Amino acid sequence: MSLxxxxxxxxxxxxxxxxVSAVEVTAAHLDRISAVDGDVHAFLYVDGDRALSxxxxxxxxxxxxxxxxxxxxVPVGVKDVFTYAGAPTTCGSRILEGxxxxxxxxxxxxxxxxxxIPLGKTNMDEFAMGSSTENSGYxxxxxxxxxxxxxxxxxxxxxxxxxxxxxxxxxGSDTGGSIRQPASVxxxxxxxxxxxxxxxxxxxAMASSLDTPGPCGRxxxxxxxxxETIAGHDPRDSTSIDAPVPDVVGAxxxxxxxxxxxxxxxxLGGEGYAPGVEQRxxxxxxxxxxxxxxxxxxxxxxxxxxxxxxxxIMPSEVSSNLARFDAMRYGLRVGDDGTRSAEEVMSLTRGRxxxxxxxxxxxxxxxxxxxxxxxxxxxSAQKVRTLITRDFDTAFQVADVLVSPSTPTTAFRLGERVDxxxxxxxxxxxxxxxxxxxxxxxxxxxxxxPEDGLPVGFQVMAPPLADDRLYRVGxxxxxxxxxxxxxxxxxxxSLAAKEAxx
Amino acid sequence: MTDExxxxxxxxxxxxxxxxxxxxxxLNTNSKMFCGCxxxxxxxxxxxxxxxxxxxxxxxxxxxxxAVESAMRIGLALGCEIAExxxxxxxxxxxxxxxxxxxxxxxxxxxxxxxxxxxEVDGVPYExxxxxxxxxxxxxxxLHVGGATGRIQGAExxxxxxxxxxxxxxxxxxxxxxxxxxxxxxxxxxxxSFLRDMLxxxxxSDVRMEQGSLRCDxxxxxxxxxxxxxxxxxxxxxxxxxxxxxxxxxxxxxRQAAILASGGRIIQETRHWHEDGGxxxxxxxxxxxxxxxxxxxxxxxxxAPSREWVEQLRGTLPEMPSVRTKRLQEVWGFTDRxxxxxxxxxxxxxxxxxxxxxxxPAGARKWWVTELARRANEAxxxxxxxxxxxxxxxxxxxxxxxxxxxxxxxxQVIDGVLAGEGEPDEVVRxxxxxxxxxxxxxxxxxxxxxxxxxxxxxxxxxxxxxxxxALIGAVMKEMRGQADAAAVRAxxxxxxx
Numbered sequence: 001m002s003l004x005x006x007x008x009x010x011x012x013x014x015x016x017x018x019x020v021s022a023v024e025v026t027a028a029h030l031d032r033i034s035a036v037d038g039d040v041h042a043f044l045y046v047d048g049d050r051a052l053s054x055x056x057x058x059x060x061x062x063x064x065x066x067x068x069x070x071x072x073x074v075p076v077g078v079k080d081v082f083t084y085a086g087a088p089t090t091c092g093s094r095i096l097e098g099x100x101x102x103x104x105x106x107x108x109x110x111x112x113x114x115x116x117i118p119l120g121k122t123n124m125d126e127f128a129m130g131s132s133t134e135n136s137g138y139x140x141x142x143x144x145x146x147x148x149x150x151x152x153x154x155x156x157x158x159x160x161x162x163x164x165x166x167x168x169x170x171x172g173s174d175t176g177g178s179i180r181q182p183a184s185v186x187x188x189x190x191x192x193x194x195x196x197x198x199x200x201x202x203x204x205a206m207a208s209s210l211d212t213p214g215p216c217g218r219x220x221x222x223x224x225x226x227x228e229t230i231a232g233h234d235p236r237d238s239t240s241i242d243a244p245v246p247d248v249v250g251a252x253x254x255x256x257x258x259x260x261x262x263x264x265x266x267x268l269g270g271e272g273y274a275p276g277v278e279q280r281x282x283x284x285x286x287x288x289x290x291x292x293x294x295x296x297x298x299x300x301x302x303x304x305x306x307x308x309x310x311x312x313i314m315p316s317e318v319s320s321n322l323a324r325f326d327a328m329r330y331g332l333r334v335g336d337d338g339t340r341s342a343e344e345v346m347s348l349t350r351g352r353x354x355x356x357x358x359x360x361x362x363x364x365x366x367x368x369x370x371x372x373x374x375x376x377x378x379x380s381a382q383k384v385r386t387l388i389t390r391d392f393d394t395a396f397q398v399a400d401v402l403v404s405p406s407t408p409t410t411a412f413r414l415g416e417r418v419d420x421x422x423x424x425x426x427x428x429x430x431x432x433x434x435x436x437x438x439x440x441x442x443x444x445x446x447x448x449x450p451e452d453g454l455p456v457g458f459q460v461m462a463p464p465l466a467d468d469r470l471y472r473v474g475x476x477x478x479x480x481x482x483x484x485x486x487x488x489x490x491x492x493x494s495l496a497a498k499e500a501x502x
Numbered sequence: 503m504t505d506e507x508x509x510x511x512x513x514x515x516x517x518x519x520x521x522x523x524x525x526x527x528x529l530n531t532n533s534k535m536f537c538g539c540x541x542x543x544x545x546x547x548x549x550x551x552x553x554x555x556x557x558x559x560x561x562x563x564x565x566x567x568x569a570v571e572s573a574m575r576i577g578l579a580l581g582c583e584i585a586e587x588x589x590x591x592x593x594x595x596x597x598x599x600x601x602x603x604x605x606x607x608x609x610x611x612x613x614x615x616x617x618x619x620x621x622e623v624d625g626v627p628y629e630x631x632x633x634x635x636x637x638x639x640x641x642x643x644x645l646h647v648g649g650a651t652g653r654i655q656g657a658e659x660x661x662x663x664x665x666x667x668x669x670x671x672x673x674x675x676x677x678x679x680x681x682x683x684x685x686x687x688x689x690x691x692x693x694x695s696f697l698r699d700m701l702x703x704x705x706x707s708d709v710r711m712e713q714g715s716l717r718c719d720x721x722x723x724x725x726x727x728x729x730x731x732x733x734x735x736x737x738x739x740x741x742x743x744x745x746x747x748x749x750x751x752x753x754x755x756x757r758q759a760a761i762l763a764s765g766g767r768i769i770q771e772t773r774h775w776h777e778d779g780g781x782x783x784x785x786x787x788x789x790x791x792x793x794x795x796x797x798x799x800x801x802x803x804x805x806a807p808s809r810e811w812v813e814q815l816r817g818t819l820p821e822m823p824s825v826r827t828k829r830l831q832e833v834w835g836f837t838d839r840x841x842x843x844x845x846x847x848x849x850x851x852x853x854x855x856x857x858x859x860x861x862x863p864a865g866a867r868k869w870w871v872t873e874l875a876r877r878a879n880e881a882x883x884x885x886x887x888x889x890x891x892x893x894x895x896x897x898x899x900x901x902x903x904x905x906x907x908x909x910x911x912x913x914q915v916i917d918g919v920l921a922g923e924g925e926p927d928e929v930v931r932x933x934x935x936x937x938x939x940x941x942x943x944x945x946x947x948x949x950x951x952x953x954x955x956x957x958x959x960x961x962x963x964x965x966x967x968x969x970x971x972a973l974i975g976a977v978m979k980e981m982r983g984q985a986d987a988a989a990v991r992a993x994x995x996x997x998x999x
Contacts, residue, residue, distance in 0.1 A: 082560070083558075083559070083560045089559070089560075091559070096559070099559075101553075101558065101559070101560070102553065102558075103553045103558070103561075105560055200562060201560070201561070201562050202560040202561070203560055204559040204560045205559075205560070205801075207800075208800035208801050209800035235564065236562060236564060237562050238562065238563065238564050238565065238801060238802050238803050239800075239801065239802075239803060316797060317797075317800055319594075319795070320592050320594050320604050320795070320797070323594060323596065323602065323603035323604055324557050324559070324601065324602045324603050325559075326596060326598070326603055328598045328662075329556065329557075329601065330558075342598050342660070343596070346596060366795065369594070369795035369796075369797055370793055370795060371793045371795070374795075374797070378797060
């Protein structure tokens with residue numbers, strides 16, 4: 001069995017027993033990237049030399065008998081939205097082309113501290129704005145299940161890299177679904193931790209009050225191990241929560257859902273949802289019930305306004321967060337020919353450096369915050385946000401977790417929605433409420449839709465700081481599914497992805 | 503300068519000025535508002551920066567707790583309420599001196615609000631209502647090169663120093679100040695002077711106007727006498743000294759009065775004070791006011807100071823300057839005029855410390871207000887920057903009181919102390935400055951003086967005691983000043999009695 005098709009937990013075991021070296025594992029993944037990334041385009045930058053030298057260090061430390069973290073020597077892909085000193089960070093935008101950050105994000109630092117080996121930076125929609133990676137300034141990523149389809153977004157690169165066996169683990173960021181929706185359409189696991197459970201320091205901001213770094217993996221346990229590595233309080237992020245990290249690894253190993261109350265959200269289903277998505281979702285709920293969970297139906301009446309509120313709050317923060325890309329200090333500079341004013345250079349640079357979707361959101365946000373409109377737009381949206389949080393509070397009175405499809409459809413075709421922003425936005429219909437409320441949520445694969453043979457994701461949502469419940473349900477599904485559902489032979493972990501590449 | 507001006511007295515006969523003062527105070531915390539960088543003034547450009555104050559992508563702010571504490575103490579000293587819950591807000595605008603192209607500030611939820619202070623001008627009290635005191639970060643400093651005036655217009659290129667970016671600022675804003683009438687410019691000056699003393703006694707800022715750690719924007723509008731509706735105001739910037747505040751306001755009042763009296767309309771705008779020419783010129787026009795699109799800063803959590811903390815800070819407030827000056831004047835027994843010299847010379851702290859070190863109030867006052875003030879002035883230094891301490895001045899005065907030296911010798915001792923020759927008694931010893939107390943030597947000198955000036959001696963014998971001056975002078979000259987004039991006088995009179 002190839003090193004690249006192993007789970008991170010398996011690799012960690014092989015490494016710990018010194019049956020394989022970190023250099024071998026890293027080299028195998030770098031080779032795999034060389035072989036397939038021309039088709040997939042999951043990576044924007046491969047940090048091969050540094051990865052190998054870090055691997056060498058880990059091997060040396062292990063040989064010296066040093067006590068290392070559980071994932072030491074395991075490679076990892078990093079979404080290009082995290083700073084990693086010395087590695088170009090573009091956020092998928094031309095405006096940051098060539099910028100090499102002088103400092104390292106907390107997330108990447110914790111990977112390094114845990115002995116993980118960053119392989120490079122993965123592709124994404126520009127500044128994490130999109131659901132398909134088609135908004136990347138450097139070309140789209142292709143879904144390894146079908147290269148003509150989208151891998152989801154904004155973290156399509158991180159999800160596709162897992163499915164194409166280019167990396168056993170990746171980290172992403174989730175503002176409205178950027179971890180969960182790609183996980184859903186690629187049949188992988190993606191977790192948006194509780195807001196404040198992972199540090200945003202060094203995560204280039206899209207919408208500060210929503211952005212959440214999180215782990216991505218092919219298995220529930222792998223993802224939990226990565227979660228445990230990157231989570232925890234960080235004094236450099238004021239919104240970071242000073243509380244112990246929930247026992248996500250224990251939950252992933254247990255998978256016991258007996259007596260757990262599972263709330264099916266009435267509003268997240270029905271019209272607009274693909275039949276195969278609903279079918280696999282219903283089957284998964286039935287499986288959990290058979291395993292001893294109690295299934296209840298809950299109503300979250302304000303979820304229907306979530307998308308509208310999100311598209312006011314998020315762009316408002318975007319319009320401010322992206323102001324700093326002004327050509328004065330770093331990144332692209334256009335028109336600085338000695339005759340133009342600073343203001344003209346700023347304007348020309350932003351005009352050329354930002355893509356259409358980014359400009360659209362900056363304009364919406366600028367408008368929403370304008371004097372005279374603030375109360376009607378930003379103010380109302382914040383009220384809706386409060387109502388959505390209350391919906392969650394009420395629902396969590398009767399259910400330990402809430403569940404829904406992760407996204408209404410399976411992977412759509414590249415190009416299918418690029419000219420229709422609203423239909424693109426709907427891909428995040430189910431994921432956005434958890435960002436607005438700040439609770440945790442994750443997407444787990446539950447089989448392939450019968451009509452197109454593409455992966456379907458199952459979303460689990462839990463209260464703030466109850467991230468372990470996500471893993472408990474996810475692990476239960478992972479265990480129950482293969483023997484119960486059809487078409488699972490093609491799930492990631494099999495060779496289906498590789499075949500799709502052929 | 504082509505502005506039409508009305509005579510100040512005429513202007514005040516027709517209009518009532520309404521003031522509004524915005525004062526920016528740079529706090530003297532060791533580190534910046536949202537990162538750990540040093541705030542020290544005068545370092546090499548861009549050496550006191552980090553990813554946070556450079557606004558690099560991905561960096562995040564963390565509030566400096568010391569700055570919040572200073573803000574609360576300032577608020578309390580201004581008689582303000584301290585918010586139970588408040589937030590930072592982003593003020594969005596594009597300018598190269600802002601690394602993030604927004605300023606992290608406070609908007610509708612300031613840390614302190616609704617206060618008031620009372621100041622005095624010519625013995626008349628004026629109440630200054632305080633609207634708010636809020637926290638914000640400073641911007642970087644732009645240097646425009648190649649232009650004629652150092653301003654951005656016409657500059658060839660500009661340099662930016664981000665050392666100042668992120669330095670904590672407190673902005674103190676008054677409500678409209680009415681009823682100051684003729685004294686308006688002096689009231690404004692006295693208010694800023696009051697703030698300066700208060701901030702210094704709180705120990706929260708260096709309050710150096712010339713270094714920009716205390717900056718004032720002076721707003722003024724005119725109301726026709728007998729009306730109550732506020733007129734259109736102008737905001738004058740670049741007012742960098744106490745004197746400029748009153749002069750700039752006086753100018754604006756005269757300029758606005760001339761416009762209004764001729765049926766014109768005041769343009770709401772920012773005006774720039776020219777210290778050299780003594781006039782204001784138009785700056786940014788505020789009628790097309792920029793929309794700053796304020797919204798709560800999502801990278802920071804709200805600040806909710808507990809009431810215990812507020813009360814504990816209230817307990818640490820020093821005696822307010824106005825209370826203290828009243829008390830000290832009474833204790834020291836100075837007339838208004840004597841005490842006024844101390845205040846005008848910014849010598850209050852120094853005199854107080856000198857008295858505490860054992861000098862009499864009169865002695866302490868004498869040295870700081872005259873001799874030392876002159877030397878500071880000559881050296882271009884603040885009085886407090888002179889290389890002599892209150893304890894040394896007290897020691898000096900004690901030497902005079904004991905008759906070891908006289909005032910004239912004391913000035914030479916000051917020379918020595920300032921030159922770093924040590925404590926006053928050491929200087930007396932090393933320079934050999936003690937008055938001659940050897941009575942034999944003195945008596946001989948007196949006898950020689952009497953012999954040299956028999957006319958004067960005769961006059962004294964005849965009872966014209968004033969004539970002793972000439973003989974005393976001759977003796978002092980011979981002793982090269984190192985004699986106690988009183989002792990010489992006694993000797994002369996004794997010899998000729």
